Amino acid sequence: xxxxxxxxxxxxxxxxxxxxxxxxxxxxxxxxxxxxxxxxxxxxxxxxxxxxxxxxxxxxxxxxxxxxxxxxxxxxxxxxxxxxxxxxxxxxxxxxxxxxxxxxxxxxxxxxxxxxxxxxxxxxxxxxxxxxxxxxxxxxxxxxxxxxxxxxxxxxxxxxxxxxxxxxxxxxxxxxxxxxxxxxxxxxxxxxxxxxxxxxxxxxxxx
Amino acid sequence: xxxxxxxxxxxxxxxxxxxxxxxxxxxxxxxxxxxxxxxxxxxxxxxxxxxxxxxxxxxxxxxxxxxxxxxxxxxxxxxxxxxxxxxxxxxxxxxxxxxxxxxxxxxxxxxxxxxxxxxxxxxxxxxxxxxxxxxxxxxxxxxxxxxxxxxxxxxxxxxxxxxxxxxxxxxxxxxxxxxxxxxxxxxxxxxxxxxxxxxxxxxxxxxxxx
Numbered sequence: 001x002x003x004x005x006x007x008x009x010x011x012x013x014x015x016x017x018x019x020x021x022x023x024x025x026x027x028x029x030x031x032x033x034x035x036x037x038x039x040x041x042x043x044x045x046x047x048x049x050x051x052x053x054x055x056x057x058x059x060x061x062x063x064x065x066x067x068x069x070x071x072x073x074x075x076x077x078x079x080x081x082x083x084x085x086x087x088x089x090x091x092x093x094x095x096x097x098x099x100x101x102x103x104x105x106x107x108x109x110x111x112x113x114x115x116x117x118x119x120x121x122x123x124x125x126x127x128x129x130x131x132x133x134x135x136x137x138x139x140x141x142x143x144x145x146x147x148x149x150x151x152x153x154x155x156x157x158x159x160x161x162x163x164x165x166x167x168x169x170x171x172x173x174x175x176x177x178x179x180x181x182x183x184x185x186x187x188x189x190x191x192x193x194x195x196x197x198x199x200x201x202x203x204x205x206x207x
Numbered sequence: 208x209x210x211x212x213x214x215x216x217x218x219x220x221x222x223x224x225x226x227x228x229x230x231x232x233x234x235x236x237x238x239x240x241x242x243x244x245x246x247x248x249x250x251x252x253x254x255x256x257x258x259x260x261x262x263x264x265x266x267x268x269x270x271x272x273x274x275x276x277x278x279x280x281x282x283x284x285x286x287x288x289x290x291x292x293x294x295x296x297x298x299x300x301x302x303x304x305x306x307x308x309x310x311x312x313x314x315x316x317x318x319x320x321x322x323x324x325x326x327x328x329x330x331x332x333x334x335x336x337x338x339x340x341x342x343x344x345x346x347x348x349x350x351x352x353x354x355x356x357x358x359x360x361x362x363x364x365x366x367x368x369x370x371x372x373x374x375x376x377x378x379x380x381x382x383x384x385x386x387x388x389x390x391x392x393x394x395x396x397x398x399x400x401x402x403x404x405x406x407x408x409x410x411x412x413x414x415x416x417x
Contacts, residue, residue, distance in 0.1 A: 133336075134301055142335055151335030155404035156397030158335075159343050162300035163307055164392040 002026035004048055004083050012038055017088075027084045035087050036098045042074060042083070043103055050074035050083055053100070056110035058118045060145050070097055070120060089120065099125040117143040134165055231378055239376045246290070246316065247372040248278040250365070253289030253313065255306055258296030260323040260355040267358040277365055286312040291368065292345070295355075297325035298338040307388075310345040315383045318348045318372070320364055323355050329404070330354060339404035343395065346386055 005019040005028050015034025020027045030038050042050040054073035067088040074083045089095050099122035100107045111122040112131040119141035122128060129135060133142070138161075139152040151158060182190065252274070256264055268274045268282065283289035286309045298306060310319065321341050324330035327350045329339035338344060348371060351364035375382060388394055 139335065147335070149334055150406075154397070154401055155339060155343075156393065156400035158300055159303065159338065159400055159404075160392050160397070162303040162338070163344065163388065165304055 002081065002083055004028070004042065004050075004081075007048070008038060008042075011041065025082065025084055027086055029086050029088060032087045032089065032097050035085075036100070036103075039072065039074075039085065039100055039103055042085075049076045049078050050081075052077050053104040053106055053110070054082075056100075056107060056114055058114050058120060058143075060118065060143070062145060064091070067091060068095060068118065068120070070114065072100070095120040096123055097121075098123050101125055117141055119144065136161070136165060231376065235376065235378050239378075242377060243373045243375055247369040250277070250279055250290045250318070250368070250372070251281050251283040251288060252279050252291045252293050253283050253286050253309065254293050254295060255309065256295040257298060257302065258323075258325065258355075260295035260326070263355040263358055264293060264295040264322065264361065267361045272358040272362060274362075274365075277362070277369065279365070286310075287314065289313050290317055291365075292317065292319045293322055293361075294319065294326045294341050294345075295322040297323075297330065297332050298341050298344070299336050300338055301336075303338050303344050306341065307344055315385065316372075316375075318368055319345055320349045320351060320361075320368060321347045322351045322361060322364070323353055325354075327352065328407075333406050343393075343400045343404065346394070 001019070001021055005026050008028055008030075009016045009019070012030070012034055015031050015038055017029040017031055019029070042048045052075040054075050055071075056073075057071050059069045059071060067090050070087045070089065072085040072087075074085060075081070076083075087097055089097065095118070097120060099111055101111065101122075102124070108126070109131055111125055112127070112129060114120050115122060115125075115128055116130040116132050130137060139158075140147055142151075153161070254261065254264060266272060268279075274280075279291075286292070290313075292306075292310055292313060294306060310317070319341075321327045325332055325337070326341050327347075329337050331354075333339070341347060349364045349368045351360055353360050356364070386394065391397065393400060
């Protein structure tokens with residue numbers, strides 16, 4: 001059992017729900033209103049140091065009574081320790097949870113994927129759009145259990161909608177025209193783009 | 208591949224159009240032979256590789272199987288200089304407008320090879336995200352079965368296409384007419400799309416949704 005679970009139980013008596021060990025992985029269930037502060041604590045506390053958000057995903061069980069779970073896979077690069085945090089969302093209420101993009105920038109697309117596939121909205125996400133399915137996709141959220149395997153529309157309607165869609169409409173303006181937007185970028189980002197990935201202008205060989 | 212190539216698909220280009228008044232004679236048949244000899248031996252492929260079939264396609268193009276023996280020396284990565292669109296791999300709905308656009312950009316004469324089970328029928332991907340056969344999106348000349356087809360299979364498909372090209376005649380201008388989408392935005396009646404997209408084989412049992 002990961003020692004972080006015990007720390008969370010002591011430090012967040014209200015937010016902590018229960019803990020479980022499965023296949024050697026420690027899972028901590030937390031309440032959804034405490035999620036933000038718990039993840040921030042896990043990231044920033046020097047004894048925890050979970051600085052890498054590996055993945056965000058969600059689980060819906062076939063049992064209709066069971067809640068939908070949002071899963072956060074954390075990893076501490078310094079301590080080489082994984083930790084799994086789960087939030088349970090009641091299916092009969094609005095599926096909504098706080099966004100963690102302010103903690104990990106990489107959560108941006110992960111949360112968009114969960115939104116696309118499960119219809120869970122993330123409060124405070126800067127750009128919550130579909131990411132895998134196209135934006136005009138009207139059949140619902142494919143990984144939900146009530147979603148038919150072949151989609152809700154007939155095949156001819158699916159082909160019609162696909163053929164009539166504009167492939168470029170899947171992207172935001174920034175994604176399409178990064179070169180045009182160059183002068184509107186923050187100074188620091190513009191500098192980084194100009195210098196390349198390593199942050200220095202490469203010197204020619206042999207000088 | 209079953210009902211698909213039995214002539215059940217009515218393309219707007221061929222249905223009800225008037226056959227050219229030029230009747231075959233010594234000049235047109237000799238010209239046909241010359242033109243078709245040239246066309247069939249210089250088919251430039253436009254590879255549209257989306258999945259594992261593209262790996263087999265690359266193997267076909269590489270030195271061991273050497274596609275250039277059949278006049279496919281030059282891979283055309285621009286549709287405007289291509290003759291054959293080879294769809295190698297599954298086609299998701301998100302890519303359907305893309306392959307349609309590529310097909311529309313290719314100049315006549317043009318042909319399409321549907322390589323592999325997924326491109327031809329949807330294959331194992333009988334899901335919400337996958338086109339069930341690219342013939343619902345673009346007209347197809349040759350279907351190559353296999354998952355993925357071996358390079359020999361693709362070569363056989365290409366030889367069949369060459370045979371088909373050699374049988375064409377300049378006198379029939381209808382076969383070179385541009386086929387456009389109808390007012391619904393489909394290339395065939397919706398009922399036909401539904402019919403050829405129906406599940407078959409093992410996937411007819413997969414109706415469970417909840």
